[in-house]
Amino acid sequence: MNSIVxxxxxxxxxxxxxxxxxxxxxxxxxxxxxxxxxxxLGTANSKYASDDVIKATTTAIKAGFFHLDxxxxxxxxxELGKAIAASKIPRSSLFVTTKLDNKPEYVGQVDxxxxxxxxxxxxxxxxxxxxxxxxxxxxxxxxxxxxxRELEAIHASGRAKSIGxxxxxxxxxxxxxxxxxxxxxxxxxxxxxxYYQRQAVITLCRExxxxxxxxxxxxxxxxxxxxxxxTSGLLPGLAKKYGVNEADxxxxxxxxxxxxxxxxxxxxxxVNSYISNIPNFKLxxxxxxxxxxxxxxxxxxxxxxxxxxxxxxx
Ligand SMILES: NC(=O)c1ccc[n+]([C@@H]2O[C@H](COP(=O)([O-])OP(=O)(O)OC[C@H]3O[C@@H](n4cnc5c(N)ncnc54)[C@H](OP(=O)(O)O)[C@@H]3O)[C@@H](O)[C@H]2O)c1
Numbered sequence: 001m002n003s004i005v006x007x008x009x010x011x012x013x014x015x016x017x018x019x020x021x022x023x024x025x026x027x028x029x030x031x032x033x034x035x036x037x038x039x040x041l042g043t044a045n046s047k048y049a050s051d052d053v054i055k056a057t058t059t060a061i062k063a064g065f066f067h068l069d070x071x072x073x074x075x076x077x078x079e080l081g082k083a084i085a086a087s088k089i090p091r092s093s094l095f096v097t098t099k100l101d102n103k104p105e106y107v108g109q110v111d112x113x114x115x116x117x118x119x120x121x122x123x124x125x126x127x128x129x130x131x132x133x134x135x136x137x138x139x140x141x142x143x144x145x146x147x148x149r150e151l152e153a154i155h156a157s158g159r160a161k162s163i164g165x166x167x168x169x170x171x172x173x174x175x176x177x178x179x180x181x182x183x184x185x186x187x188x189x190x191x192x193x194x195y196y197q198r199q200a201v202i203t204l205c206r207e208x209x210x211x212x213x214x215x216x217x218x219x220x221x222x223x224x225x226x227x228x229x230x231t232s233g234l235l236p237g238l239a240k241k242y243g244v245n246e247a248d249x250x251x252x253x254x255x256x257x258x259x260x261x262x263x264x265x266x267x268x269x270x271v272n273s274y275i276s277n278i279p280n281f282k283l284x285x286x287x288x289x290x291x292x293x294x295x296x297x298x299x300x301x302x303x304x305x306x307x308x309x310x311x312x313x314x
Contacts, residue, residue: 010036012211014202014258016288022279023064026260028186029209032127032162035095036255037278039065039271040215040264046074048266056266057083061094064275069189069215069262070121071099072113073132077120085122096123099132099166100151106136107143110150118159129160130189134172135307144172145179152183162186164211167304169314170204177208187211191303192259193219193250194229194295200314202259213260217253219302220295221246228297238287245270248277253291256283 010017010026017024017036025033039060045053053076061068061083070080077098084094098117100106106113114129129151137144151163164187165176173188188205192198192214205212220229229235239246247263251274254261265271283291299313308314 010258012206012209014206016256016258026211028162028211029184030162030186034260035067036260038067038069038262040262041070041076041080042074043264044266045264046076050079053079054082058086059268060271061087061089063271066093067095069097071132072101072117077117081122095127097128098126099130102133102136104136104138107147114154125159125161128162128164129154130164130166133167141175141178144175148176148181155183170201173204184208185210187213189213189215191216193217194291195220195224195227195298195300213262214254215262216302217250217261217263218247220250223302224300228294232294234294242281244277244281251278252283253288256288
């Protein structure tokens with residue numbers, strides 16, 4: 001394992017954080033700090049019964065997952081709020097995200113929709129409010145820009161400390177930025193893992209000082225097992241070298257590129273193991289590169305496949 005060197009923070013440039021024995025923080029373009037490892041309330045959690053979501057999320061917060069990734073779409077903002085209260089962790093120590101649901105009829109109504117999210121969360125503010133998917137603007141740049149102005153108004157009110165987007169391609173970001181926004185999105189949350197590396201949108205985000213967060217980071221282990229990272233022996237080999245699990249290596253591969261990793265788990269052993277392992281090892285730049293090169297031998301998009309034509313790897 002690499003030695004502890006400093007508490008250097010990452011930023012949207014893609015610089016890897018230095019290792020310092022705690023979940024690393026990334027400084028957003030608005031100076032707010034975001035923990036680089038998050039616990040998600042979507043995917044598996046959106047399918048669980050209410051009490052199970054509260055229990056699993058409370059366990060995750062108590063273990064040290066202080067960045068919580070929620071959304072109206074997940075149908076469990078109320079459970080997230082209850083877990084936050086049950087954890088007894090001070091609100092100021094937590095980083096809570098929620099997202100505007102992908103409903104075209106919400107354009108023009110964002111303040112009212114957001115107010116309902118806050119009510120369900122039982123919070124006075126969120127740390128981050130995201131447009132869940134650009135599709136709600138129907139591919140109309142002026143509609144997207146006016147939607148963004150609604151988020152800017154919420155930001156100005158102080159009820160969302162940072163605002164950003166999710167599932168935006170480079171073209172969607174260009175369309176939003178063409179509206180000359182007062183606030184540049186702080187982050188773009190996208191699917192990202194070694195089998196879906198998103199270079200066009202990530203390059204644009206770095207140029208514009210927009211951070212990137214990655215969902216579905218464990219896809220090579222849980223959704224596409226047996227791909228080149230396994231047939232080459234690379235992923236099992238790195239897990240063995242660092243004495244961690246393959247999932248830890250994949251999360252660290254994201255973080256070591258200056259990207260925020262969003263995972264989830266209902267398994268207490270796994271939740272605790274992420275919090276103890278992730279801060280305590282770091283991949284070398286060569287290992288980050290080799291995973292990228294080996295991963296690039298396969299292409300697997302795991303979410304929103306129907307939005308793309310065959311052969312489109314954006
Ligand atoms: N913005 C968007 O459109 C969007 C889309 C998708 C997701 N997200 C966000 O990202 C979060 C994480 O997404 P994700 O679920 O795709 O993350 P992920 O990190 O790729 O997968 C997490 C899942 O992997 C399972 N897992 C981990 N290790 C395993 C193992 N060794 N064997 C079997 N299963 C294992 C976990 O199950 P256990 O419970 O068994 O540990 C958990 O359900 C979501 O909750 C959501 O907040 C956002």
